[in-house]
Each structure stands twice: as C-alpha cells, then as structure tokens.
Amino acid sequence: MTLQFSLASAAPETVDTPCVVVGVYEGGVLSSAAARIDSAAEGAIKRQVESGDITGKGGSAHMLFAPAGIGARRVLVMGLGQQKGFDAARYQRVNADAARALGKLPIDGAVSYLTEIDVPGRDAAWRVRTAVLAADHASYRYTATFKPREKSAQPELASVAFAGGADAQPGLDQGIAIAEGVRFARELANLPPNICNPVYIASQAQAFAAASGDAVSCRVLDHEEMEKLGFGSLLAVGRGSVNKPRLIALEYKGGIEGDAPYAFVGKGVTFDSGGISLKPGAGMEEMKFDMGGAASVLGAFVAAVKMGVKTNLVCVVPAVENMPDGESYRPSDVLTSLSGLTIEVLNTDAEGRLILCDALTWTAQTYKPHTLIDAATLTGACVIALGKHATGLMSKHDDLAAELLAAGEATLDRAWRLPLWDDYQTQLESGFADVANIGGKSAGAITAGCFLSRFTEGQRWAHLDIAGTAWDEGRKGLATGRPVPLLAQWLLDRSEK
Template identity: 70%
Template sequence: MTIQFSLASATPETDATPCAVVGVYEDKMLTSAAARIDEASGGAIKRLIDSGDISGKLASSHVLFGLGGIAAARVLVIGLGEQKKFDSARFQRCCAEAARVLKGLPLSTATSFLPQVEVPGRDLSWKLRIAALTTDHATYKYTATFKSKEKPRGESFSAIAFAGDAGAQSALDQAGAIAAGIRQARELGNLPPNICNPAYIAAQAQQFAEQHDGVSCEVLEREQMQELGMGSLLGVAQGSANPPKLIVLRWNGGGDARPYVLVGKGITFDTGGISLKPGPGMEEMKFDMCGAAGMFGTFVAASLLKLPLNLVCILAAVENMPDGNAYRPSDVLTSMSGLTIEVLNTDAEGRLILCDALTYAQRFNPQVLIDAATLTGACVIALGKHASGLMSKDDELAEQLLAAGNASLDRAWRLPIWDDYQSQLDSGFADVANIGGKNAGAITAACFLARFTEGQRWAHLDVAGTAWDEGRKGLATGRPVPLLVQYLLDRC
C-alpha cells in the first residue's frame, strides 16, 4: 500500500504528531524547525549537541522522547552534514534515513519538517515530491510470497505530513501518483517467475485498464504476432511453455496529438537459452522484465495524473528458456521489419524482442519513441548501479531525458551511438548479427536497435544496472519510472 501524503499546518512546537522530524547540521547549526522545538523545550536539542549525543553527521539519527513544552510525542533529529555541502542528493539521503527510522517505530503517522531545509537550486514543490517519494520507497516491503502472519503489536507506518504551504498540494498529488507507478514496477519485478510470467503481466495490464477511465488495453497472442511477421520475438519465445504476449496500453489525454510511445523489455525469466547462463546469480534473472515493469509503472503514474497527452505503452513479455524447440546460435530470424538476424548468442535475446516491438510501435506514428531494457551487463560495467545508460541520435531528446533524470534524481548518462560501431554487427549470413563482440557491448546493442528505429525520434535506456539492487535480498528499484514521468511532466 502506498504511503499517504498530506500537508502539515501546525508549527513544529505545536504539532501534536506522534513524531516530528527535524534536521541539524554538523556545525551545530539548527534548522528553523529544530530551533523552534529546541526553544520550546528549554534547549533540549542544544544540550544533546553540546554533550555529543547528537553529532549532526550526514544521515545520522536520534529519537528524543518526552520533551516538555512541545506537542509532539517524539522528535526525530536527522543529521544534515556540513551546511556548505548540503545538496539534492544529501537531502534525499536524509529523507531516506528518516523513513527508515520511522517505519521501525510504533506509530502510523509522523510530520516531517525536512522540506523546510534549504536545498540549493530547488523549490518547495521539488523538496516535497522528493521527500514523499523517498519516504514511500524506503518504507516499501515485499510480502507477496511470504506466509501470512498475524500483525505484530503496535501500528504500521502508513501516512506522513510534510511542512509546506497550501499551494504545494499539487506536488504531493504528483508524488502519490508517481509512488503508485513505482510500486507497480517494483512489485512486478520482485514477484517470482513462476507467478509473474507473460500471462500475468497481461492480466495486470488488463485489470488496470478495466479499473481506470480513459485507459485501454490490447493483448496480442502468438497467432497475431505470427501474422504480423514478428519472427525475431517469436524465435526467443519458442523454447518456453509460457506463450509470449505483446501488451499495448493506451492513455488518450491529448486529443488528436501524436502519442509518446514507451516500449519495455519484459523477459520474465532469462536462462540465456541454449547459450545458458552460469548458475550463480541466475535467480536474479527474474528481474529481466524490469524494463517492461518500469514502462508499465510510468504508464500507471501518467494515467493517474491524467496528463494532457497521448501515451502508448508496449510491453513485450516473453520467457527465454532452453528446450528441444528453443532457438539456437546460428539460427537466422526474420524480424517484423523484414531485416534478417543471425543469432550468435541466445542470451542476447532482449534486443530480439525489442526490435519487433519497436517496429510495431511505429504504427502509432509516435512523436517520440523510448525503450527501456535491462539489456546488457556491459552497461553495468560502464556505469555501475548509479546511472542508467542513455543512447539516442536525437540530441534534443537526449538532453531532455538527462534533465529529467537530474530533476528526479533518477539519473542517466549518455553513451555514443555512432555509426562507427555498426560494423561490429556485420554478419556473413544475415542482414545483421545479434551481438557485436565484447567491446562496447551496451553501445552495439543500442546500434542494433537503431536499425529498427530509423526516421524516429528514439531513445534507448539501458537499466541493467539500476532496475534492481544486487544480492539475494536485493529488490527491484522502480527505475526509470521517476525519470520518465518527469520527462512526460516536462512535456506538459
């Protein structure tokens, strides 16, 4: 369940909240909210700073109980670090630490005065939205496949009020819709592949369309894809007992305007096919559908926000499995575009489903075409877990997406997609090979997709490093939902 957001109207010392959240800098400088609580409580915070109990170090935390002179039952003091170094990223980190502490306390609601903190270059609306989204993200808990338990004693954290004026309500309304989209993406990503298969994603999309006015959903089955000539996508799917689905969601909020079209890679489990992946870490390949999950989440947020634009979201949902009917290295597939593809590695399957989905997307006459995919390990090597890879031949589109990433703190970094790299995809047996060798793997994957998007304003996001956290307990992150929703908001 998404955390409920609201605006606080009371002052820090008069707010009868179960917990008031304030900030303190490392140089013993109190924020205005902390200073008001300190004064009303007879200098309680300053005494703890002087004694060394509160350091003010970045993202440190200290819970104070039973302070006299104020209405709050508790005060959570968050360290803001050095005032001269405080910036957007540090603000987000402090909000995350506050949420981490709050969800462990026996309370259902709290009031945060952190949005009153000065963040260079950011206004109140930005601070409210980031604070709300960070709180929702930090308090998310995956429970779908655990044995149901009786709720423990105490209360579950479910709502937070933020200090702000009435004019900033729209920022919290935006945050609520975006949080719902991020949670949709995270939940799909976290579900195991025996539940979240192509049919499950299709059912979720159909259910969303049925429940929301202005949203429609069409699901293309294998037979329809065969009639369209999607030999590349179907080649990947032919080794799985779970049939593929091409899911098309539409939101019409922009009259007769050409739509923005989002395409997501939805490999619900990736064994690598005949080019079988190594066993260690293969369990993380349930996350190989996070590109589609992210596009679905973006669509959810955009339609809940009722954005005044037209949006088409295409989810290519397929499972890549090895069996007696699986496609092989050296097979030649014929794509929907007519281009033939030599398969050199069946573990480079994402681009094979995306190329047909991107070709199909062009029937909607998009003004912009964007795909997102957990496409290459090479992108993780290049950029790590912090930035998504962005590739586009359209400089204006690339700059708009980079700006949206910086504004939402869901950052991307642009990599080249020069024609110089295309020769690495040469094949002696087909129009193009599906891999370009070990060098520049993220770039050659995008170069492959570029052959199917000629004449389009197109951008590719490689989210292989950013869509989920590593490790056995790593969860889906919901990226690039914040980036893409910000991009769409900017277009409005």
C-alpha cells in the same frame, strides 16, 4: 502497508503528532524547525548537541522522547551533515533515512519538517515530491510470497505529513502518483517467474486499464496473432518455453484527439536462462528481473495516468520467457524480423534486442508516435561501464537526449549518455544476414543500441539501458522501480508545454 501522505501547516512546536522530524547540521547548526522546537522545549536539542549525543552527521538519527513544552510526543532529529555543500542528493538520502527510522517506531503517524530545509535550486514542490518518493521507497516491503504474518499489537506507521503550503501541493500530488507507479513496477519485478510470466503481466495491464476509466485501454496479442503478423524475431526467443509470449499495448488518451502519442516500449523477459547459450548457474536467480524494462514502462504509464498528464501515451511490452528446449532457437539461426530485416543469431542470450526490435517496429507502424523510448535490462556491458548508479542513455537526437538527462537530474534518477556513432555499426555485420545480434566483446552496450537503431529509422527515438539500475544486487536485492521517476518527469515536462 502503503504510506499515506499529506501536507501540514501547523507550527513544529505545537503540532499534535506521535513524532515530529527535524534536522541538525554538523557543528550544532539547527534547522529553523529544530530551533523552534528547541526554544519551546527550553533547550532540549541544544543540550543533546553539547553533550555529543546529537552529532548532525549525515545518516545519524536521535530520538527525544516527550520533551516538555511541545505538542509532539517524540522528536526525531536527523543529521544533515555539513551545511556547506548540502545538495539535492543528500536531501533525498536524509528523507529516506528518516522514513526508515520512523518505520521502526511504534507509531502510526508523523510530521516531517525536513521539507522546509533549503535545497539550492529546488523549490517547495520539488522538496515535497522528493520527500514523498524517498519515504515511499524506503518504506516499501515485499510480502507477496511470504506466509501472512499476524497483525502486530503495536501501531505501525501509516501516514506522514510534510510541512508545506499551497505552493507545495503540486509536488505532493505528483509524488503520490509517481510513488504509485514506482510501487507498481517494483512489485511486478520482484515477483518470482513462476507467478510473473507473460500472461500475468498482460493480466495486470488489463486490470489497470479496466480500473482507469475510458481514457485507458489495453490490447493483448497472443503468439498466434503475432505469428500471422510476422513477429519472427520476438517469437523465436519464446519458442523454448511453455509460457507463450504476449505483446501488451496500453493506451492513454490524455492529450488532444488525433495528436501523435508518446510511446514507451519495455523489455519483458520474465525469466532469462540464456536459452541454448545457457547462463552460468551462479546469479541466474536474478534473471527474474530481466523484465525490469517492462515493469518500469508500465509503472511510468500508471504514474502518468494518476497524474493526469495532458498527453497521449502508448506503453508496449513484449513479454516472453527465454528457456532451453528442443524447440528453442539456436546460435546460427537466421530470423526474419517484423521489419523484414534478417538477423543472424550468434548468441541466444542476446535476446532482449530480438524482442525489442519487433516491438519497436510494431509500435512505430501502429501508432506513428511523436517520440519512441525503450527501456531494457539489456547488457551486462552497461553495468561494467556505469555501475549501479546511472542508466545508460543512447540516442541520435541531441534534443531528446538532453530532455531525458534533464528529467533524470530533476528526479535524481540519473542517466548518462553513451555514443551511438555509426562507427560501431560495423561490429554488427554478418556474412549470413542483414545484421548479427551481437557485436563482440567491445562496446557491448553501444552495439546493442546500434542494433536497435536499425529498427527505429525515421523515429525520434532513445534507448535506456537499465541493466545496472533496475534492481539491487544480491540474493535479497529488490527491484528499484527505476527509471519510472525519470520517465514520469519527462512526460510532465511534455505535458506542461
């Protein structure tokens, strides 16, 4: 069930709701809403603090049922941790923890006053938007390929209202729109590869365009059209699969007619076996997430349309499946890319850059974008370098890198810049083609970015390696929807200029 969000202006002690959510810091310091409820309920919260039942520790949750003197039937008291040092990241976690706790209760709605808590450097709109995104993310459930369950007789959480006035309304609207984009990306990435193949991604893009009015259009190229145009690198990757490649292009005309669009390109390998350079079997099931870049740029496009950003935007997805077969491309093959540059294939498991290079070339030639950004689950090396917390960012444009880093900090969907110096380009030298598709063991994430840079000459371009951030590890790990919030914020910043 998708949560519905709204703003609430009623006082915490009088609001009529199944559950009200407030916070308490360690040491028994009550938030303003908690203090008002405590006063109306004749010290019900302080008594629990004094008894040690409510500790205020971060991540803790304590329920007070039907305290006399207030309008709510329940009070959920969330631990905020130490008041000193309370920051944006902890605020986000508290809201996610609250949503998970609410989801376990037999209630259909709640009102949260956590949005009244002061977060240094953040305004009311940010607090509400962050609370919406945290709650929506925490409440997401993947159900697409499970047997339908019988509807529970107990109520299920359907709506959450957040305390806030008119100054918080933009944050609510943006949060709802970005949450929809994140859900779109997560659902697409979580689907199994026997459902989510290149044709399926194309159908989802077409369906969104058809439902979005005249400002949005969708174009899909099949493998025969791409062959005529010269997509030699992209098509080679998909040769071994019965699921033929598609190139998907969504256009949104939200800005001034004739203005150069911003362009997103997302790697859409719907399953990556490694091809002839076959991956080890352990963990290969996670390679359905290798279209996380495609999912995230499509999610960012959805968010942009829902927010009504005042920009022109293009979203391009090269969608392929990389499988071993008698038709598969091989190590030592030399491919001719759409740009004309030839590529020596040293490893067929370095396929993402081979589909992106043609997609980036086509996007630049077709749309002449103001700025070009790609997102891709590109290298295991980036996971080694940055773990699961930060997206790898590479760009030769300092101003663009600064914009994206700032958008990541604003949304807590953070990135970290890696160098893209020409010193690394020598690792891609080939004796048989203009460039090799891998650069050896060292600096693998950077040399992958260097490879893509050869196909973006003259473009204001940045590369986001999301191999570590696109999904959670393990057999039950789900797609995260990153970097949808970062990209959505970056577009918002451009829209407001």
